[in-house]
Every structure is written in structure tokens, then in C-alpha cells.
Amino acid sequence: MARNVDPVCRMCRREQMKLYLKAERCFSPKCPIDREALPPGMHGARRSKTSEYGVRLREKQKLKRFYGVLENQFRRYYQLATRSPENTGEQLLSILERRLDNVVHRLGFAGNRNTARQMVAHGHVLVNGRKCDIPSALVKPGDVIKVKAVDRSLKMAREGLQKNLVRVPDFLVVTNNSDAPEGSMTRLPSRADVDERIDMIREQLIIEIATR
Missing domain, CATH: 1.10.1050.10 (Ribosomal protein S4/S9, N-terminal domain)
Structure with missing residues (x-):
């Protein structure tokens, strides 16, 4: 890669x-x-x-x-x-906003896109319940992005959420899940949704x- x-x-x-x-x-x-x-x-x-x-x-x-x-x-x-x-x-x-590593970052699971890219590539992220290790994968409306429910994955995501310094955009929703951090894309991002x-x-x- x-x-x-x-x-x-x-x-x-x-x-x-x-x-x-x-x-x-x-x-x-x-x-x-x-x-x-x-x-x-x-x-x-x-x-x-x-x-x-x-x-x-x-x-x-x-x-x-x-x-x-x-x-x-x-x-x-x-x-x-x-x-x-x-x-x-x-x-x-x-299209750039729909990249999986960007979505993971903007949901707050990672402090920057490099960390988000590493999380995805190392298999810490699930898309619709299945592991996706391709950072460039494009997320579609309705897709659910969830951190794998293992200690190492959860630790990385929770550290990202604690240090998150940017707001979650309107086209993404973070779900309160006690099992593992989870979010979804509600619609395609527009020009107004760009970081x-x-x-x-x-x-x-x-x-x-x-x-x-």
C-alpha cells in the first residue's frame, strides 16, 4: 500500500x-x-x-x-x-469526503487521517458488520461504520474520541453504543459539508x- x-x-x-x-x-x-x-x-x-x-x-x-x-x-x-x-x-x-479513512476521522474515532488510515488498514473498523481494510473505500449513505469490539481497537477509538477537536459533520451521525463506537452516513456530503x-x-x- x-x-x-x-x-x-x-x-x-x-x-x-x-x-x-x-x-x-x-x-x-x-x-x-x-x-x-x-x-x-x-x-x-x-x-x-x-x-x-x-x-x-x-x-x-x-x-x-x-x-x-x-x-x-x-x-x-x-x-x-x-x-x-x-x-x-x-x-x-x-468523493474525498466519502473515503473510509476520512469518515473514521470525522466521526472522531481517530485524531487525524493518518491514524484513521492505519486503523482501517489494520482491520480495526467494520463497515456494515464486515471488516474493511481499504482506507480508500467509498462509504455510501446508510452504511454503518463501527469499531471492532476488541480491546486494542476500542482503546484507539476511545482515545480519539477523548481528544477529538473537530465537530462531526451533518452528513454523519455518531450512535451511542455501549459495545463499541459506531456511526453512519445519512446522505452524500455536499460542498457545505467539506471539512x-x-x-x-x-x-x-x-x-x-x-x-x-
């Missing part, structure tokens, strides 16, 4: 915005963006005008890094979004570079 192993704080510095890749650390004074960190590299302090292509590339990179997807995955999601008669940019964001921490993303610029 391919994944990006670059230093996560370096990614935030490159994009000059918080990507919230380190859970509670991103909300603490240790975050480099809060200390006005420069972009990485020996030329980070140099200010130069960004080209139109560069602006669009940076928007795409922000989105990919925020959701933890690679280029081939992004291309697949873009092709899937173009098949819809709805706005392509909004459909792309909706508020990346809500400023300009999806139209991303579509423009994706069509090249």
Missing part, C-alpha cells in the same frame, strides 16, 4: 497553511505555521511571483495532502467526478489543472 512518508510539518510549511496532519499538535504552539515558518528549502525565504500554473498546482497539492491521497488516486477520483452531471469540483470534494479546515480551497482551479 503506497503512502507519503515525507515529514508532515514540511508539507504544511510548503503550502503555507495548516493541513492538520498531526492531530492535537497542530492546535498547539509547536505548530511551525503559527511561528511564521518559511517554506522549506534553501530558497524558502526568497519571494518570487507564482505563475498561474503554480497557483493551480499549489491548490491541487493542498487538497491531496490534506486528504492523504496520491496522484494516481486523485486522477481516479477526478475521472469519477467528471461522470456526474453535477458540478465537477463539488463532486470531487464529495471547514480546508473549506477555503478553490476547487475550480484544481479542475482547471486536472483537465490538462
Whole structure:
């Protein structure tokens, strides 16, 4: 399973915005963006005008890094979004929000998407009562996401719920279950349901570079 192993704080510095890749650390004074960190590299302090292509590339990179997807995955999601008669940019964001690792994170079971991805890949999450170890699986309305009722899985989920610093979006519902943490998707996510921490993303610029 391919994944990006670059230093996560370096990614935030490159994009000059918080990507919230380190859970509670991103909300603490240790975050480099809060200390006005420069972009990485020996030329980070140099200010130069960004080209139109560069602006669009940076928007795409922000989105990919925020959701933890690679280029081939992004291309697949873009092709899937173009098949819809709805706005392509909004459909792309909706598809990214439906990823299983993202849903696990936004339900509060994991502090960030990297931890959620690990939980899913290691078999700690059930979808409709069956184990699903594919972080990129797309959740559908009506699907029930539940943490496996074993001590190790429950410990990870409960720690995530205790440290959860983001609100559960309207298209997801957390169910009070004494056996194990559980949630479900009530409807497809819309543009208004996109994670508020990346809500400023300009999806139209991303579509423009994706069509090249």
C-alpha cells in the first residue's frame, strides 16, 4: 500500500497553511505555521511571483495532502467526478469526503487521517458488520461504520474520541453504543459539508489543472 512518508510539518510549511496532519499538535504552539515558518528549502525565504500554473498546482497539492491521497488516486477520483452531471469540483470534494479513512476521522474515532488510515488498514473498523481494510473505500449513505469490539481497537477509538477537536459533520451521525463506537452516513456530503479546515480551497482551479 503506497503512502507519503515525507515529514508532515514540511508539507504544511510548503503550502503555507495548516493541513492538520498531526492531530492535537497542530492546535498547539509547536505548530511551525503559527511561528511564521518559511517554506522549506534553501530558497524558502526568497519571494518570487507564482505563475498561474503554480497557483493551480499549489491548490491541487493542498487538497491531496490534506486528504492523504496520491496522484494516481486523485486522477481516479477526478475521472469519477467528471461522470456526474453535477458540478465537477463539488463532486470531487464529495468523493474525498466519502473515503473510509476520512469518515473514521470525522466521526472522531481517530485524531487525524493518518491514524484513521492505519486503523482501517489494520482491520480495526467494520463497515456494515464486515471488516474493511481499504482506507480508500467509498462509504455510501446508510452504511454503518463501527469499531471492532476488541480491546486494542476500542482503546484507539476511545482515545480519539477523548481528544477529538473537530465537530462531526451533518452528513454523519455518531450512535451511542455501549459495545463499541459506531456511526453512519445519512446522505452524500455536499460542498457545505467539506471539512471547514480546508473549506477555503478553490476547487475550480484544481479542475482547471486536472483537465490538462
